[in-house]
Amino acid sequence: MTAQCRLLNQPPAFGSFVRAEWNDGESGRRKSLIAIVYWVTTTAAEAGRRPAPYGLTLEELKREQPQIFELLVTEFTALHLGTIIENAPGYALPPQPPPVHAFVYSCTSEEVRLFTESPRFLRTTLQSIPNLSSEQLTAAAIRHANAAHAKESEYLVKVGRELARQLHDDAPRLQAILELLTGSDSTHFGSEF
Amino acid sequence: MAGTGEMRPIGVIIGGSLSEGLQMKVSDQVSVEDLRAGRFMVVEGEKYRFFCLLTDVVLETSDRRFMLFPPATGDTLARQVLQGTGAYAIATLRPTLMRSNGAPAEFDAGSLLPVKTIMPHFCAVYPANPDDVAQVFGKKDDQRFYHIGSPLEMEETPLCLNMERFIERSSGVFGKSGTGKTFLTRIILCGLIQSQQISSLIFDMHNEYGFRGTTEERNRSGGVRGLKQFFPDRVKVYSLDPESSKNRRVTPDAIVRIPIKDVTVEDIMLLAGELNLGGTALETCIQLENRLGENWLADFLEKESDDIVDLSRQNVGHQGALNALQRKLRSFEHRCSDFLKREVAKQESGIIEELFSDLNHGKHVVLEFGRHRDPLQYMLVANILTRKIHERYREETEKAMEGDQPGPRPLVIVIEEAHKFLSPELSDQTIFGTIAREMRKYHVTLMVVDQRPSGIDDEILSQIGTRAVCLLDDERDVNAVLQGTPSSSGLRAVLAGLESKQQALIFGHAMPMPIVIRSRTYDDENFRKAFHLEAPEERKQRLDKEISSDYG
Ligand SMILES: Nc1ncnc2c1ncn2[C@@H]1O[C@H](COP(=O)(O)OP(=O)(O)O)[C@@H](O)[C@H]1O
Ligand SMILES: [Mg+2]
Numbered sequence: 001m002t003a004q005c006r007l008l009n010q011p012p013a014f015g016s017f018v019r020a021e022w023n024d025g026e027s028g029r030r031k032s033l034i035a036i037v038y039w040v041t042t043t044a045a046e047a048g049r050r051p052a053p054y055g056l057t058l059e060e061l062k063r064e065q066p067q068i069f070e071l072l073v074t075e076f077t078a079l080h081l082g083t084i085i086e087n088a089p090g091y092a093l094p095p096q097p098p099p100v101h102a103f104v105y106s107c108t109s110e111e112v113r114l115f116t117e118s119p120r121f122l123r124t125t126l127q128s129i130p131n132l133s134s135e136q137l138t139a140a141a142i143r144h145a146n147a148a149h150a151k152e153s154e155y156l157v158k159v160g161r162e163l164a165r166q167l168h169d170d171a172p173r174l175q176a177i178l179e180l181l182t183g184s185d186s187t188h189f190g191s192e193f
Numbered sequence: 194m195a196g197t198g199e200m201r202p203i204g205v206i207i208g209g210s211l212s213e214g215l216q217m218k219v220s221d222q223v224s225v226e227d228l229r230a231g232r233f234m235v236v237e238g239e240k241y242r243f244f245c246l247l248t249d250v251v252l253e254t255s256d257r258r259f260m261l262f263p264p265a266t267g268d269t270l271a272r273q274v275l276q277g278t279g280a281y282a283i284a285t286l287r288p289t290l291m292r293s294n295g296a297p298a299e300f301d302a303g304s305l306l307p308v309k310t311i312m313p314h315f316c317a318v319y320p321a322n323p324d325d326v327a328q329v330f331g332k333k334d335d336q337r338f339y340h341i342g343s344p345l346e347m348e349e350t351p352l353c354l355n356m357e358r359f360i361e362r363s364s365g366v367f368g369k370s371g372t373g374k375t376f377l378t379r380i381i382l383c384g385l386i387q388s389q390q391i392s393s394l395i396f397d398m399h400n401e402y403g404f405r406g407t408t409e410e411r412n413r414s415g416g417v418r419g420l421k422q423f424f425p426d427r428v429k430v431y432s433l434d435p436e437s438s439k440n441r442r443v444t445p446d447a448i449v450r451i452p453i454k455d456v457t458v459e460d461i462m463l464l465a466g467e468l469n470l471g472g473t474a475l476e477t478c479i480q481l482e483n484r485l486g487e488n489w490l491a492d493f494l495e496k497e498s499d500d501i502v503d504l505s506r507q508n509v510g511h512q513g514a515l516n517a518l519q520r521k522l523r524s525f526e527h528r529c530s531d532f533l534k535r536e537v538a539k540q541e542s543g544i545i546e547e548l549f550s551d552l553n554h555g556k557h558v559v560l561e562f563g564r565h566r567d568p569l570q571y572m573l574v575a576n577i578l579t580r581k582i583h584e585r586y587r588e589e590t591e592k593a594m595e596g597d598q599p600g601p602r603p604l605v606i607v608i609e610e611a612h613k614f615l616s617p618e619l620s621d622q623t624i625f626g627t628i629a630r631e632m633r634k635y636h637v638t639l640m641v642v643d644q645r646p647s648g649i650d651d652e653i654l655s656q657i658g659t660r661a662v663c664l665l666d667d668e669r670d671v672n673a674v675l676q677g678t679p680s681s682s683g684l685r686a687v688l689a690g691l692e693s694k695q696q697a698l699i700f701g702h703a704m705p706m707p708i709v710i711r712s713r714t715y716d717d718e719n720f721r722k723a724f725h726l727e728a729p730e731e732r733k734q735r736l737d738k739e740i741s742s743d744y745g
Contacts, residue, residue: 160274161221168279171258178271 001035001097003104005074011040015140017112018078022102032085033098034107034115035078036125038137042074078104079137081124082115089115091123109148116145119162126166135173138163139180156181202317203228204284206236211311214248214683215286217318221277225250228284230690231698231709233321233344236286238312241293244321244329244706245286248683255279286318287683289706290329298324300331305705323350329705331355339384340723341377342710345696352710354381356388358703359659360603363629363639365611366697367646367674368663371409373695374642375401376715377661378607379420381640382557383724385605386424392552393640394582395420395559395607396575398566402607403430403559404443406716417716420559423724429556431548433532433574434563447548449560450541451533453526454488455577461522462622463576463614467569468525474518477510484509491535494523529570548578549585553601572613579606580624583637590635603636611641612648620650629653646673658702664691678707 001020005011012018020033044051051072054061061068082091098104107115115121125138142159149155160178167174203223209215215236219225228250236243254260259279264271288308296304305328321344331338331353338353359381366374366381379402385391395402405416421428432438432445458478461468465475482489484507496504496519505512526533551558560578562571586601593600608614608625620626628637630653639657646654647669655677662674671688675681678700684707688698691709700707713720 156270157273160270161278164274164278168255171256171262171279174274174279175262175271178268178274182268182270 001033001080001104002075002077005076008069008072008074009042011074011076012037012106013140013144014038014040015137016144017081017107017115017141018076018104019084019107019111020098020102020104022098025099031094031098032083033080033094034082034084034089034111035080036121036137036141037076037078038129038132039077040074041076042072045071045073079124079129081121084111084115087114089118091118091120112145112148116141116148116159119159121145122159122162122166126163135176135180139177142177142181200319200322202319203234204318206312206314206316206318207283208314209286209311211288211308213285215243215245215288215311217284217286219250219277219282219284221281225252225282228282229345231345231687233326233347233708234286234318235321235325236288236312236316236318238291238294238316241291241306241310241312242325243288243308243312244290244292244325245288245318246683246687246707246709247284248287248686249285251283251285253281253283255281285683292328296328298328300328300335302705305329320346323347326350326352330708336388339381339388340713341380341384341699342697342712345709345711348711352708354384354699355703356384356390360385360391360605360638362632362658362702363641363656364605364659364661364701364703365641365643365646365654365657365674366661366663367643367665367670368697369666369670370644372663372693373697373712374644374663375399375406375609376695377663377697377712378640378642379406380713380715381661382420382607383423386420386427386557387724389555391603391605392555393557393605393607394548394552394578395557396571396578396609397559397561398571398609400437400441400561400563400566403428403445403561404441418721418726420557423726424557427555427557429551429558431544431558431560432563433561433565433570437563438561445561447544448541449532449544449574449578450537451529451574451577452537452542453491453494453533453535455581456490456533456573457580458482459580459622459624460573460576463572463619464525464569467572468521470518470521473510473514474521477514477518480509490522490526493519494526525569528567529565529573531565532570532574545578545581545585549582552582552604553589555602568610568613571610575608576614576623576625579628582606583624583628583635586635586637601636603633603638605638605640607640607642609642611639611643612645615641615649615653617650620653626650626653629656632656644670646670649673651676659699659704660701661697661699662688662691663697664688664693 014037016037018035018037022031024031080093082089083094122138125141126134128134145159146156163177164174201222202220204217204219207216207218219228228247230247232247234245234247236245256279259275264275290305291308292304292306326344333340333351333353337355337357339356340351341354343350343352366378368374382393385393397403401407402419403421404419406419407416421430429446431447431449433449435445435448438445461478462475481493485492501512501515505515548558586604589601614623614625625639628639647667654673660674665671665688671685675684678684684698687709691698695712696709697712698707698709
């Protein structure tokens with residue numbers, strides 16, 4: 001799904017969890033969808049126009065040409081992961097996408113914790129999306145999930161193990177993600193051997 | 194079904210075959226280092242419980258690249274993540290018996306089936322529980338079974354030996370020096386004595402069985418109790434060296450003297466190595482016996498040089514050879530002079546009858562060698578007495594068979610250093626070889642205790658029904674003890690994994706399946722209590738404890 005941000009240049013972070021909410025027209029039931037942000041862009045609000053650079057810095061532009069910012073919007077695209085219905089996470093996708101104009105919220109830390117309690121959310125993030133490193137996305141997702149599980153010291157290991165199961169036949173991909181997670185470039189696989 | 198209780202599975206079956214054994218993926222909750230070869234495991238099949246022995250563990254990876262680029266030593270996350278997932282362990286289990294899930298909970302030999310099938314994929318594997326041990330090996334409160342130790346990693350669970358089965362065939366206790374053979378043999382003997390089904394004659398080369406045994410244990414310079422102390426009424430100690438008994442302040446029940454006329458050419462052949470006699474010398478001995486009759490040895494020893502010349506004229510042998518032989522035999526007589534007598538006093542001459550009578554009345558006789566423990570002395574005496582006793586047993590058995598009587602009480606003869614009697618060159622000639630081959634025809638079996646089983650004749654080894662094997666280093670010894678056992682390759686790994694003391698792999702006739710045990714601690718408080726032998730202060734402590742727990 002793609003959503004427009006309320007404020008210019010203030011998109012949710014890459015790999016963070018968002019929730020779309022709407023009322024289902026037919027059943028009248030409250031619906032929600034959990035997704036993960038993977039693409040952010042700021043463009044002209046009107047189709048066919050493109051923001052021009054004018055040769056000025058961002059600060060100079062804000063001072064001298066504030067009106068041009070009125071014409072820009074920040075949008076983000078998120079990958080559907082599943083649902084939270086009545087406090088229960090689900091990993092099957094709903095039959096319909098959220099309707100246009102549905103509101104999209106950043107997930108609360110509690111929602112992230114609930115949704116990522118089971119490492120099953122990784123199955124979707126590992127799939128390949130054109131022009132995007134699924135390793136980067138997965139690592140970012142895990143980082144957000146881990147932050148929501150700050151109290152659980154073994155959480156990273158638990159998720160890592162699920163990752164290892166998914167990537168049992170793809171050692172380099174697993175390595176790449178784990179490296180991104182440990183965050184230090186010194187701990188390469190095989191650096192000593 | 195025997196409850197697995199709270200126990201968590203240690204893995205699941207992911208493959209395998211009847212012939213090659215089962216493959217278990219080790220649970221990532223389990224440390225590979227806890228999976229010792231020889232551990233007793235159970236696979237819960239759909240219809241059967243399969244009793245297995247862990248024989249091997251291998252490390253595997255799901256992607257070869259994990260092996261090529263292993264995580265750095267400090268990379269804890271990668272290590273934790275990969276353990277049991279991308280990098281995992283597979284254990285090989287050897288199924289040995291199966292038991293229907295519907296079988297009654299008690300021990301029932303008939304419920305133990307040979308493994309004729311395997312279970313489907315993904316059956317859970319558990320460490321055996323005490324019920325499994327009792328269902329396979331019997332319970333210690335059952336008269337037929339005798340508690341000899343406990344399975345690996347199951348210190349509290351008694352593992353029993355089926356005594357009736359055990360005495361049906363000859364048995365062997367093997368292991369390199371210092372691994373606990375003598376201790377284990379004594380433990381088994383306590384069971385034999387207690388079970389009252391058989392008598393035993395123990396050739397106690399190192400004076401370890403009768404009154405006191407030595408121990409390497411520190412703080413126990415007094416040694417451990419001998420069989421006589423556990424069973425004063427049922428054990429008799431015969432001594433070859435009353436001097437030594439006196440020095441140890443013990444009084445043997447009988448003194449053994451051997452008349453020199455009891456020494457046969459067979460004995461000399463057995464000692465050929467020790468006496469440095471070649472084939473011709475032995476030929477000469479046979480000639481001498483033919484010529485001189487029953488008392489050939491004493492006669493020959495007394496011959497003057499003229500007589501020797503006579504003998505050589507009669508083609509008994511060359512004069513020089515006869516002289517040399519006489520010299521060697523004289524030195525032999527000299528070395529054995531403390532117990533080998535030209536004349537034996539009247540009261541000592543009936544020793545074989547006395548021995549036979551004791552054995553036939555259910556006594557257990559320990560023959561102490563005292564200081565006379567060099568191989569020459571030991572082999573001579575053991576061979577002569579065994580031959581004589583065997584003769585008596587044969588007579589009695591044959592007499593009994595004619596009269597449809599039950600025959601003499603079964604006897605087991607215990608020999609240490611068995612390979613000295615049972616080497617391929619000698620086993621045809623010594624009485625021990627005969628007994629091993631006869632398979633209890635005359636109610637006599639052997640219990641051989643030995644550190645060099647490869648020195649024992651193959652055919653004899655194959656007659657040894659139940660084998661208890663402590664750690665062995667030499668490949669040839671390992672091959673020898675495993676000879677004739679199905680799929681011995683798994684057991685080889687198990688044997689190699691034994692600790693250096695007080696552990697043994699036991700398999701064969703009396704054992705429903707091979708199993709590794711830690712033997713009971715001989716002569717500790719529990720052991721003494723089991724045989725109603727407590728020091729007064731121990732008894733007081735126990736009673737105090739019992740009273741306070743009854744009234745406390
Ligand atoms: N079952 C046992 N109970 C107590 N101590 C044991 C036992 N087995 C072995 N040991 C210890 O190991 C030492 C060596 O055992 P021993 O039976 O004399 O070895 P071996 O006869 O094989 O040379 C003993 O002195 C004793 O300290
Ligand atoms: Mg010994």
